[in-house]
Structures are given as structure tokens and as C-alpha cells.
Amino acid sequence: MPTNHGTSISSPSIAHQPLALVNARLIDPERATEVRGGILVADGFIRDLGLSITADNLPPHAHIIDCGGDIVAPGLIDMRAFLGEPGAEHRETIASATAAAAAGGITTILMRPDTTPPVDEAAVVDFLLRRARDTGRVRVLPAAALTKGLQGLEIAEIGLLRQAGAIAFSDGARSVRNAQVMRRALSYASDFDALIIHFAEDPDLAAGGVMNEGEFASRLGLMGIPREAEAIMLDRDMRLVNLTRARYHAALVTTTLSVDIIKKAKAAGLPVTCATSINHLTLNENDIGDYRTFLKLAPPLRHEDERRALVEALAEGTIDIVVSDHNPQDVETKRLPFAEAEDGAIGLETMLSAGLRLVSSGEVSLLRLLNAMSTKPADVLGLPQGRLAKGAPADLIRFDPAEPYVVDRTKLHSHSKNTPFDDARMEGRVKLTLVGGKIVHETI
Numbered sequence: 001m002p003t004n005h006g007t008s009i010s011s012p013s014i015a016h017q018p019l020a021l022v023n024a025r026l027i028d029p030e031r032a033t034e035v036r037g038g039i040l041v042a043d044g045f046i047r048d049l050g051l052s053i054t055a056d057n058l059p060p061h062a063h064i065i066d067c068g069g070d071i072v073a074p075g076l077i078d079m080r081a082f083l084g085e086p087g088a089e090h091r092e093t094i095a096s097a098t099a100a101a102a103a104g105g106i107t108t109i110l111m112r113p114d115t116t117p118p119v120d121e122a123a124v125v126d127f128l129l130r131r132a133r134d135t136g137r138v139r140v141l142p143a144a145a146l147t148k149g150l151q152g153l154e155i156a157e158i159g160l161l162r163q164a165g166a167i168a169f170s171d172g173a174r175s176v177r178n179a180q181v182m183r184r185a186l187s188y189a190s191d192f193d194a195l196i197i198h199f200a201e202d203p204d205l206a207a208g209g210v211m212n213e214g215e216f217a218s219r220l221g222l223m224g225i226p227r228e229a230e231a232i233m234l235d236r237d238m239r240l241v242n243l244t245r246a247r248y249h250a251a252l253v254t255t256t257l258s259v260d261i262i263k264k265a266k267a268a269g270l271p272v273t274c275a276t277s278i279n280h281l282t283l284n285e286n287d288i289g290d291y292r293t294f295l296k297l298a299p300p301l302r303h304e305d306e307r308r309a310l311v312e313a314l315a316e317g318t319i320d321i322v323v324s325d326h327n328p329q330d331v332e333t334k335r336l337p338f339a340e341a342e343d344g345a346i347g348l349e350t351m352l353s354a355g356l357r358l359v360s361s362g363e364v365s366l367l368r369l370l371n372a373m374s375t376k377p378a379d380v381l382g383l384p385q386g387r388l389a390k391g392a393p394a395d396l397i398r399f400d401p402a403e404p405y406v407v408d409r410t411k412l413h414s415h416s417k418n419t420p421f422d423d424a425r426m427e428g429r430v431k432l433t434l435v436g437g438k439i440v441h442e443t444i
Helices: 093-103 122-135 158-166 179-191 214-222 228-244 256-268 278-282 303-316 351-360 366-381
Strands: 017-027 033-042 047-052 062-066 071-074 077-081 105-110 139-145 168-170 195-198 248-249 272-277 321-323 396-399 404-407 425-427 430-435 440-444
Touching: 017 366, 017 396, 071 366, 077 093, 077 248, 077 272, 077 321, 077 366, 077 396, 093 122, 093 430, 093 440, 105 366, 105 430, 122 139, 122 158, 139 158, 158 179, 179 195, 179 228, 179 248, 214 278, 228 248, 256 272, 256 303, 256 396, 272 278, 272 303, 278 303, 278 321, 278 351, 321 351, 351 366, 351 425, 351 430
Parallel strands: 017 062, 017 071, 077 105, 105 139, 139 168, 168 195, 195 248, 248 272, 272 321
Antiparallel strands: 017 033, 033 047, 071 396, 396 430, 404 425, 430 440
16 A cells, blocks of 8 residues: 655655644544644644644744634545546646645545546556646545446456555446446455445436436426436445445445435445535535536436435534535536536535535534545545644645635636536635645635
8 A cells, every 4th residue: 555645745845944823723623622722833744733832932943824713624635536637638637626626725635537548557547646746736646447447347457556556446437337347346455455436326227317307307308317326326335345345435425315325334334435525515406597507417416305414414424525526627518508518517626615604504513524524534545634633744724714705716726617606605715725734825
């Protein structure tokens, strides 16, 4: 398993000058604590933290940032994002995506393997690690293909890809239709203690559908995708996990049927976790309105009742992780009739602010939200980030959860501008982002 999780930071070295963030609300989502105080950073790591870290108690050569009572928390870890390289640089690049991530408080990205060519060879993994090191502002970790060519017919060389630096295995936005292939992949992965991330959707049931099946789709005259398309595939996967005992992560859970399946699997002691997207937590099918293609997603946005159930599942811990599901699309693929437009929305820069809507409404605590966006992804991926503790990597963010702003897509850092939150009123703009103790984003 790769151990050098810092190779993707753009700068080859970290400044030796100590950096101190003082006068802050320190939120540790791992221990579920909040205290006033400061953090001392040196050589890329947290050296000390707490009430004793004040401007008066620091060495004279330290770089001091007064946070003015803002929150300082671990940087976010996004487990599902399409970064464009290689093959789709017109939609996004590692440079533009990591700039957006830094602005949104995301300090580590797990990138999807469904690129062109797909990440099914060690050479492609090596290319991505070098490209991220040279052009990325935040940590970029490659997920490799689960099957060769993402075709779902033959499992990829999981051992070699893992040795090359792949941190998880997935077919991106494709499901492995063949149960025997999936069983073999899970069995093989279990030998390496490798994490399988699967997009659970029955491709036959979903074929031709463009939004959630139901009354609203009928009114719009659009073909729907039933909830069962997700549930059937997820239920099959849980049975295969029971056979193989491999580590399994459901990439996106978006229905109550799926939540129930995950809850039963966890109760049975299976090594499974799951995520949902910030879009499915904060938007519903009605937001599509008059055929708004920026809200055409895969899986589709669901009924409001389903959205509320997902929020409850997040609050109680059945849903482990929140992801951006960042999927940039250029204007030519979105400025089409709804049924013909490509799926996807950008989300790196707005994930935290959108999540804070749930905190403001009282549906999810701030500690739980940050846990689902930082500590839990770190635990699932086996990373040292995602926590406020002495010796932990200094991947940190500073933000004021109450500071308002309006999303202007022309000012977003992503190449593509297909945000579902265009002109939305948000709160919680990120003021400072550190990766390995280095400032990669700062606003005045």
C-alpha cells in the first residue's frame, strides 16, 4: 500500500517557518470536540494546539494568522470527483480542479478512473501522480479501474495497480453487470485488503431513463429511472460481500431502499461503507424545474421525501460520507434538450457551503457534517489526514459558517461552469486552506 500520501502537493518542499492560527474555534470531528485556541504548524505537521497557542506565546519568527473567531477544522477529503486528465482536459484539468478544491476547503481528492485512457495500467497511475505533483494545489489520489478497460468483463491487475499507487478500485460511473466478475474482483481485492468502490445501478433497468421515475417525470414527459435500479444492484453486492468479506464502499446511495440495504449489511457486520452526494442531500427533482440541464445527474435527483431520508441517514451515521460528485461538463454537452444533455455537475468549490445549509436548518450537526467530509473518508481510505491532533498532517481550513455570499459561476475555478447552485445564496466561504502546512488558498 502506498504510504507517501503527500507526493501530489505542488511544491516539493514545505517552508520551515512555523505558522500559527490563533483565536480560532478548533473543531475536531474525530473526537467530536470544539475548543477555543490555536494551532501551531511546522514542517507540514500540527506541532501543538489548544488554548496555549496564542500570539503572546509564539516564537518571534512565527507567521501568525489571527482567525478572528472563525472555525479551523481538518481539510475536507472528497472521495468522488472527475478531474479530466487524461483525455478530457477541455472539461477540467488537475490544475483547475485542485484550484477549485482549495477554494472549497478540499485538501484531498480521490479521482475517478474513467478517464481516456482509463486508469487500468500502472503507467497511467504513475502519470497521474506525477501530473498532480507538478500542477496540483491539493493532494490527488488516483483510484484505479476495477475491470480492464472499464468493460466489466475481466478484473484489472489490482495488485500491480495498488503497488503503483492506486488507493482504491472502481469502474467510475459504470456498474459491473456480471455477478461472477464482481465476485472475483471482490475476492481478489480481499487478498490485498484493497477497497472496492462501486457505482450501484442496474444498467438494464436504468437504460433510457434521464431523471427520477415518478409523477414529476411524467409531467415533464421524460423517461424515468426507478429507485429499484440502484437497490437491486446494491443488494446483489451486499450478498457478494458476504461471500468474500472484501471491503466495499457504495459510491452513491440516493434512495431509502438503498439506505435500508446498507443498514442491514452493517448490522450483519459486513465491511461496508457508503456515501451520498451533496446534491442529493440539498436538492430534489423539483429543482429541475423547466428542464434545467445543470441538474441532470446520475443517479438522478430524487423526490423530496427521499432527500429528507438521506439527510436523516447522514445524521444518524448510516450514510458515512458526503462527496461532491464533481463531474464537469462543457457548455456544448449541457446546452441541449434535457434528455440529450450529459449527466453531471461541478461541486468541489460549493460542497462545504451547500452542506452548511443542513447545519443552518438544524438537520445535521456541524460536527457530523465535518466528520462525513473529512475524518470518515480518511478512515475509509487509510489516510493520516482528517483530524486535529499533534503529529497529524497540517491539512487545515478556516471558514466562517455564517458569512454569506452568492455563487457566481463565472468566478468559479473549474474549467466547466455547470454548477447547480448558480446565483444561489450560500454561507461559509472558505478563507484559508493549508495542505501540508502550505497555504494553497487564502482570501482577505
